[in-house]
Amino acid sequence: MEKKEIYVGVDLGGTTIKMGLISKIGELIFETEIPTRTKDGYQAIIDDIVQNVRKIASDFGLTWEQVKGMGMGIPGLLDIDAGIVRMAPNLKWKDLSIKQILENELLIPVKIENDANVAAIGEAWVGAGKGFKHVIMATIGTGIGGGIIVDGKILHGKNGMAAELGHIPISDKGIVCGCGNVGCLETVSSATGIIRMAKEVVAKEKDSILTERYKGKLDEITAKSVLDAAKEKDKEAMAIVKEAAYLLGKALATVANLFDPEIIIIGGGVSKAGNILFEPIREAFYQHGLKNIVKNVQIVPATLGNTAGIIGAAALFHV
């Protein structure tokens, strides 16, 4: 019997390292997660990855010859061809030749890619974007991350910093963004933006479920609290979700006008909210984009969830 070729996907985050075994057609065979020992220096993290990758392969009954390569998504500024992490503030890494180090330890080919990009690559490979070659992915989290696939290839730009969707100027509310500018998309449409608007509702003691639940407990508000209240038809919560979603849709219209994509995928925890989120996104998108471009573009939720990163990391060997 022919033995399966398996690839390892690693999604290296500032708090956890997700790892998985993935077949060459994108089936996730096994996944696990360990904490990121950021404080113990880069060698601790590398040791953890090496040991755990060997262990899961062995636990799963694979010979090392069956493991054909390891892809890794890393949050930071990378020199992808050279396999070097130039700067990864969350990991406290700087100018680390991670590809070389891991290849020396594991004796298999290693590829690296930006973390927002691996999620997009994963979704385009076997997730919501399967079969499409022109894909925009927006991930709603603390900020708004982006990954853009042009003609089947992830867009890097000159310095690997392309697809910064979160800083499209879109709101006239005057909120200052972390980047120093005013009115960036992620001041409104990120989880952070949603929480900020909910805190305003509670602080002003507006008539709302949010005020009932979070008065005096502002720090307990999450984006999910707001989405839940909106699903309970709370008017203030619904207005917040609508504003966040509508401006996201409007910003995505600009992105579509520039890229002429086939599909736009919305990822991140917030993307599970369903129609309450997607209706205003679509309304704004089809209203503000050039008709000939947007009329054929679908806007859909991501389907791989937390596994997009590890699957996309493995996909670096296939797409």
Place this chain on the structure above:
Amino acid sequence: MEKKEIYVGVDLGGTTIKMGLISKIGELIFETEIPTRTKDGYQAIIDDIVQNVRKIASDFGLTWEQVKGMGMGIPGLLDIDAGIVRMAPNLKWKDLSIKQILENELLIPVKIENDANVAAIGEAWVGAGKGFKHVIMATIGTGIGGGIIVDGKILHGKNGMAAELGHIPISDKGIVCGCGNVGCLETVSSATGIIRMAKEVVAKEKDSILTERYKGKLDEITAKSVLDAAKEKDKEAMAIVKEAAYLLGKALATVANLFDPEIIIIGGGVSKAGNILFEPIREAFYQHGLKNIVKNVQIVPATLGNTAGIIGAAALFHV
């Protein structure tokens, strides 16, 4: 002595057809221009192109064997691989297999490309963008056209409609754009936008060279009139140019955040205005873009002028 390989570049516009002979390293050896006989149907235009291309090659002393191919920039929606013009309203063409027709007549390979894209390709080949692989070109005319080069290749998107720079929502003045939306970049920063703002100055009889010169003659105002008045330090004209330029720079910051380019080229007649235009463009660009991305991006005027299209059309055989 080895005979030179020559390529023909054609820039097919709604009113004129520009043609040139271009060496394989991008030297423009000869150029000419004939009117576009739009009213006489597509065959008249094709006959004109075929006859004139043969004539200029012969006048220039070339044998037909030296002419290795013909590239053509066309204003419209194209199926580039198939060589079909799907829709070109300015030419009144629809579903025309132009590549096939011209190859049958000329017996040399023919390639077609969108007109905004050939200008960008020309500038990237031997103009302001020479040596760069990540190039944004914005052409300021009646509207604002775009051509975007990613890793040395022109960006088409799914349907060949990418790089629509003119419809980034950027102004809060409430002007309705031809696309139906409000506040699009080209409502302010195109020649049309500049003229519109100048007409307002004259209509309100503001204290301005524009009012002196164009009162009762609003239809004679051109973008050049406004730029000239601004160079004469007319405050109203300077304010118009500054607004148009500043918002263009702000919109280009969004484009840069998405593409992480090396260079941005500004083309079109207005781009010859010099610092009066480029200073506010740069000010807004570096202020609104993400610092790590924009800090290394140059913004420069196009250098090929009217010949960018024919040179870029010939470049389709080389880049």
